[in-house]
Amino acid sequence: MLEYDLIVAGGGIAGSTAAKFATRGGLKTLLVERRKTPRNKPCSGIQFGYFEKILGEKIPQDRLCNVELKKIKMILPDGKSVGSPFKMFNFMRKSFDHWLNILAQDSGAEFIDDIVCQSIEEQKDQILVNLVKPKEKKDMKFKAKYFIDATGLRPKIRSQLRPEDFSSDFEGATLNYYIDGEADLDQETLYQFWNLDWNNAMFAWIYKKTLDDRKDYWVIGTGCNDTNVNERQEKFYNHVKKEFNITGEIIKREGYKTSMNLHSKNRVWLGRNRILMAGDAAGLVDPTRGVGMDSAALSGRIAAKAILKAERKNKDVMKIYSKMMKDITTLTIRNQEREIGNTNNNEELQEYIEKTMLKQGLAMLLQLRLNKFRRAEKQRLLPP
Numbered sequence: 001m002l003e004y005d006l007i008v009a010g011g012g013i014a015g016s017t018a019a020k021f022a023t024r025g026g027l028k029t030l031l032v033e034r035r036k037t038p039r040n041k042p043c044s045g046i047q048f049g050y051f052e053k054i055l056g057e058k059i060p061q062d063r064l065c066n067v068e069l070k071k072i073k074m075i076l077p078d079g080k081s082v083g084s085p086f087k088m089f090n091f092m093r094k095s096f097d098h099w100l101n102i103l104a105q106d107s108g109a110e111f112i113d114d115i116v117c118q119s120i121e122e123q124k125d126q127i128l129v130n131l132v133k134p135k136e137k138k139d140m141k142f143k144a145k146y147f148i149d150a151t152g153l154r155p156k157i158r159s160q161l162r163p164e165d166f167s168s169d170f171e172g173a174t175l176n177y178y179i180d181g182e183a184d185l186d187q188e189t190l191y192q193f194w195n196l197d198w199n200n201a202m203f204a205w206i207y208k209k210t211l212d213d214r215k216d217y218w219v220i221g222t223g224c225n226d227t228n229v230n231e232r233q234e235k236f237y238n239h240v241k242k243e244f245n246i247t248g249e250i251i252k253r254e255g256y257k258t259s260m261n262l263h264s265k266n267r268v269w270l271g272r273n274r275i276l277m278a279g280d281a282a283g284l285v286d287p288t289r290g291v292g293m294d295s296a297a298l299s300g301r302i303a304a305k306a307i308l309k310a311e312r313k314n315k316d317v318m319k320i321y322s323k324m325m326k327d328i329t330t331l332t333i334r335n336q337e338r339e340i341g342n343t344n345n346n347e348e349l350q351e352y353i354e355k356t357m358l359k360q361g362l363a364m365l366l367q368l369r370l371n372k373f374r375r376a377e378k379q380r381l382l383p384p
């Protein structure tokens with residue numbers, strides 16, 4: 001049976017980043033991905049400047065969308081809007097995650113796609129990892145000293161270890177329409193529409209995105225923490241269509257739902273023994289900040305570093321990982337407590353945004369500057 005120092009399940013942001021840094025540190029690492037790559041992933045694919053520092057890489061131009069996002073415009077529940085210049089990375093996850101898979105392999109990690117991590121068995125000094133190649137109906141078992149679950153919002157191993165964190169009814173969903181047409185909107189702006197009728201978890205959105213044909217499309221989408229995403233999306237789409245003279249056909253509908261119990265107090269969980277959770281699997285996606293790729297990459301990088309440190313010092317990896325993750329988990333848990341779903345109506349939401357906006361904006365500018373001087377593992381996730 002093949003043996004590794006580390007097996008990472010999930011070839012997304014967290015898993016690929018963890019595999020790359022672990023291998024660079026000298027660990028014999030296997031990265032497994034359920035889907036055939038490159039694979040699609042429903043995600044807005046927007047990140048802040050410090051993301052490159054966390055990844056430890058400059059993102060090549062050909063992995064980015066044609067349109068660069070340079071501004072944010074917030075449309076408040078009462079219809080008033082506030083805008084500000086703000087540069088962001090804009091990419092499609094298919095091409096981006098494929099690049100991360102390649103970086104992990106270039107560092108020396110073994111990579112197998114089209115293979116499902118089914119379960120693990122905790123043994124005395126090792127973890128037995130059960131994998132299945134569905135098409136070939138072939139089972140495989142590998143052993144590793146450490147294991148990282150980076151399988152996203154429906155994390156396979158976390159659900160094996162902590163079934164109580166999951167609900168049988170789905171708890172959240174998002175839906176995007178890709179429009180091949182015109183709109184009275186600025187294509188370099190990310191539009192955020194704050195209104196509980198359209199999105200009760202964060203904001204509804206419009207921005208431009210490049211598909212595989214390298215053509216640009218308007219993406220109009222929303223999400224929620226209930227089962228009404230279709231209804232909310234239709235309401236939102238009809239509103240913006242009129243408001244911004246959006247013409248053209250919907251050429252693609254893209255939806256996503258999760259069964260992670262998003263309301264759980266224990267949403268953030270970093271793992272146990274030598275089994276580490278990273279990214280969405282650790283519950284780090286943060287609807288209040290509106291993003292999750294930065295915490296996914298950062299937790300992947302920190303997980304790898306924690307394992308390397310534990311090996312070097314012969315210490316408990318979970319203690320090291322939890323300590324190194326403290327700032328991120330504290331921020332995520334604090335934000336969970338003040339999610340916009342906790343406001344009862346649009347008037348309260350309006351008041352909440354107006355009260356916090358200026359402070360948030362200034363803190364954001366300050367932390368962006370300070371991040372330039374902080375090392376990668378100490379990046380402050382934004383908005384603060």
Ligand SMILES: Cc1cc2nc3c(=O)[nH]c(=O)nc-3n(C[C@H](O)[C@H](O)[C@H](O)COP(=O)(O)OP(=O)(O)OC[C@H]3O[C@@H](n4cnc5c(N)ncnc54)[C@H](O)[C@@H]3O)c2cc1C
Nearest residue numbers: 010012013014034044045046117152279280291292293296
């Ligand atoms: C609609 C939408 C829009 C978003 N927009 C943004 C945004 O603009 N900016 C931002 O920062 N974040 C955004 N997010 C959040 C972001 O997508 C996630 O936080 C991020 O992808 C988490 O990365 P991850 O590596 O933890 O998980 P993922 O990227 O989900 O990767 C998990 C990987 O594991 C694989 N996998 C799953 N099960 C198994 C298994 N059993 N065995 C092997 N492999 C498995 C999956 O196929 C996948 O490739 C958005 C999310 C959604 C749903």
